[in-house]
Amino acid sequence: MIFSYLKIAFRNLSKNKAHTFINIAGLAIGLTCSLFMLLWVQSELSVDAYHVNNSRLYRVYEREYLDHKITADYETPGVMADELKRIMPEVQYAAAMQESNNIHTFKAANKTIKLEGTYAGADLFKMFTYPLLAGTPQSALSTPVSIAISQKMANVLFGGVEQAMGQALRFDNSESFVVTAVFANVPQNSSRRFEYVINWQAYLATHPGQKQWDNSGPATYVMLKPNASAQQVGKKLRRLASHYRVENAAFHSEHGLQPYGDVYLHSNFVNGNIEGGRIAYVHLFSIAAIFLLLIACVNFMNLATAQSVKRSREIGVRKVLGAVRGTLIKQFIGESLLFTVLAVAVALFLITLFLPAFNQITQKQITIPFNSAGFWLKILLLILLTGFISGSYPALFLSSFNPVKVLKGTSKINTGAVWFRKGLVVFQFVLSGILIIATIVVSRQVRYIQTLNLGYDRDNLIYIPVEGALNAKYDLFKTAALNMPGVASVSNISTTPTFIDDATTSIDWDGKQPGTKVSFAIAAIGYDFASAMKLQMLQGRDYSKAYPADANNYIINEAAGQKLGYTNAVGKTINMWGVKGNIIGVVKNFHFASLHNEIKPLVLRLSPGILDGGYLLVRIKPGHTGNVLASLQTLCKQINPEFPFTYYFSDEQYQQLYKSEQVVVKLSNVFSALAIFVSCLGLLGLAMFTAQQRVKEIGIRKVLGASVASLFGLLSAEFLLLVVLALLIASPIAWYAMHRWLQAYAYHTPLQWWVFALSGGSIMLIALATVSFQTVKTSLINPVKTLRNE
Structure with missing residues (x-):
């Protein structure tokens, strides 16, 4: 029986080549976009998740109450880490760290290299999982002249890991440091990547202001003891600074702990509280991935049901010969699963083909784990989920045909089924409308950032590091x-x-x-x-x-x-x-x-x-x-x-502040365009279905004198009304979502009405172009041929 079902399925695939191509293409594009988004989301969620002690690692943040305002950031006094170890028994390790990396020049064995790195406290390698290839966590940064270098740096300067140990490095031709450890190259899924780490005392020696509690700038990380309560430590930490600097009702500060694994995705502060960050983009693309998959599934439903008239007699004959509805449902679900398997195969091919370009846009090094059993299990679950969702309605709809009416040619589609399909199209365009509006708003904000008068001229200005x-x-x-x-x-x-x-x-x-x-x-x-x-x-x-x-x-x-x-x-x-x-x-x-x-x-x-x-x-x-x-x-x-001549353009350095937004804009533009494309395939499916249902009506109207133009308007108006309804639903949802997103910027572009009008007008034009071919084709049919079959 299964062989028979497969034979029928492949026969239908080959018989309706255009329908097969459109259906598989729409589903494959939706799956490709969804998988790309989910790969990016998975990559974001994996950042900093590899540290063995993650459950006990925390970053300190500071909240300031000043001038009736509450602000917060991660900048802390440079001496806080050592003080926490001294006064809090719950703290096992603590390390200060330079807030951002710097690029410096190193010279050793007649070789000169310029690399990016940082300063950090002696406990760094005891806390974080940066595997040491030589040296120990206890000795890595134990003295003011200690420096730990990466495997890459050791190979370039000394020809190997073991050869680097104990060697002297000239730093900016002004200081010398001794290599006391070599660590494995920091993995790509680390939020903080560096080629060297210098002992924190060396930093304080050149930045004496950071020894004062009134000044802030560095980051502070702590690792609690196994049985310590982060909540209790947070209470002790809250007003710690008041013991070291003058505070009062007009100004005071509080410190708190944030799990280190949360920092990368949750790094924005609103009214002094941690609220949002890159997690907003994770949520955005997770939702968009689901949206695109749903759009593709709805598209499949519409295209499948559009073929219902062609398959109605087949179903009628099968029912007369004894086929029960459950058997037919299994057959159509099976056909849906077959379509999905083919679409997934195409999607995996497209992902493999475009992954290098995707990595270039996102500035990541994402790979597809083809050798992982877990990956193929997820693909199997995706096939089953997509196949059942996309094939459920067509299976239930087609298997419900009355065989007597079908074979007599008197079967009609009930009103509920028609409205359901129209509802699917509306749903598709609601999701597409939200994506399009969001893309335009994000693009405008990025352009606003790029063109804003900063108060200085960033063009034709270069920075040269002092060294x-x-x-x-x-x-x-x-x-x-x-x-x-x-x-x-x-x-x-x-x-x-x-x-x-x-x-x-x-x-x-x-x-x-x-x-x-x-x-x-x-x-x-x-x-x-x-x-x-x-x-x-x-x-x-x-x-x-x-x-x-x-x-x-x-x-x-x-x-x-x-x-x-x-x-x-x-x-x-x-x-x-x-x-x-x-x-x-x-x-x-x-x-x-x-x-x-x-x-x-x-x-x-x-x-x-x-x-x-x-x-x-x-x-x-x-x-x-x-x-x-x-x-x-x-x-x-x-x-x-x-020292090699090094310089930076001011405008390029400014753009580095908004790398995340630029990546989101590029991805949004591509995925929104594809979402509209797949949605239009669904609209085309509805147009095909409607044309089949109204072909005799069109013939009668033509006999009574209706022009091609009037028939085109009659058929197109119905579809455009669905798109307008979708836009009316999508607009307030998109406005609310983008209004909240823009609030994360102290300076942002206004959310203007024409953005929604432009989005709606664009979608309507695309939708009209989509249905035009089918409506014109239907309007031009010879009425003699359509009425002769009555």
Whole structure:
């Protein structure tokens, strides 16, 4: 019997080649998109999940109550980790870590290499699963001159792991560190990847401000003892900082613990609470994957039932010969499963074909585990689920035909069945409409980010890391660079202007209420900074060598002026870290962090020297980029021969802040287009079914004088009405979802009505184009042929 069913199924497949192709293509595309999305979701969920001690690992976050506002982030005092180990018996290990990686130059055995890495506390390798190929977790970062390097770094500099142990490394040609451990290359599914780790004490030696509890910036990680309660530790940690710095009702902070495995996906803060993050995109694509699979299944249902008239006599004959409804249901479900197997095979081929491009878009290294039994079990479950969902309604519908009416030719489709199929089409376009609107809104937000006036000109501006002789020979570099044709201005800053994350509350001013604490972002800059950045100076002036007292003076932004309570801040006095000076200038607010956050109060101080880890800023005149870069490379080789010339474009560094959004836009554009395509296949199926049901009606209308144009309008209006209904349902759902998504940005594009109108108009035009062929074909049928069969 099974052989007979398969024979009938393959006969139907080959007999209706166009129908077979459309059905398999629609289902395969839906499955391909869904599988791609689920592979991306699975990759996101696997990030940081490999650490053996994950259940006991936590990251500390800080919540600040200031100016009647609650803010929070992961920046903590640089000495917190060591203090937690000292005073909390529940803490087994704790490690501070630089908030973000830096790129530095290393030299050993006549080889020079530039790699990205970080500083961290001595407990790092005791806490996290970064397998050591040489050395032990206890000795890896045990001294201030210790450095742990990756297997890749060991191979490049020393030719192997064992050869690297105990060797000296020259760091930025200024310090030397000894290799005390070699760790396996950090896996791709790690949120923090690095090639080297230097002992934390070395960081504190070059950043003494991080030894003060009033300053924050580094990250703090803790690992609790096996039986310790995270809730109890959290209670102790909550007001810990109040014992080390002055806090009161006007300003106080709280610290809390977040499971380390949650940080990657849940890293946004709203009103001081952890709320959202990349998990929003995981949810978005998980839902989209289900949506696309449902759209594909609904498309299959419509196309299958569209063929019902052609198969009605077959069903009638089979029933007359004794076939019961249950047997027919099994047959049609089996055919559906066969379609699904073929569609899955096509989908796996397409995934294999396009996976490299998908990895390039998502910046991941996803692979398909063909050798995994679990993977094929999931594929089997997907086939069964998709086959039963897509084949359920056609099986129930086709098996319900009355054989007497079918064989007499008097069988008609009941109204309920017709409305059900129309409901399926509406459902398809509701899902597609939501995806299209969401894609347009996300694309607009990304364009808004890319084109927003940041308060400085990020075009034609490059950053050059300060390293080696650039520190001592900055004046020589600046003089030579300014003499180059095409260079407009040169300055320097202690961090990239794209992301200034250092902050302090150790600032006093005249009129400050006793006990008041305000958090200010801080950065050290050089002369001509405002010119190099093209900042707008609202009050006062930039730093100048003509004023020797500027060494103790400050420049602030508008937000800082408001916090200080000054209408005209120039000439007013502030005291930062015990250095009292005047405010000499106020710059217009500019964005120096992600648009997720409001612009913070900023204090800029004059750098007493060029800081290692800082950056030179070079403003290039338009049209001279190539020549200037070549000249700068030659200059750097002359005055800094130990280091390769390295530079970054300001606009590219800015775009790095929004990599996630850019990936989402690219994926959304592709998947939304495919969702519309598959939905239109379902609409085509309904058009085919309707045409078959109304072919005699059309013949009668033509005999009575109806024109082709009027018949086209009559048939098309019904389908367009379904699309309009779907859009009316989809629009409020999409508005609510995207309104919530945009709230994660302090600065975002407005959610305007024309977005919904554009989405709706586009979908209606595509839908009209889809049904046009079938409706025109039906309208042109010779009425003699259709009425002769009555």
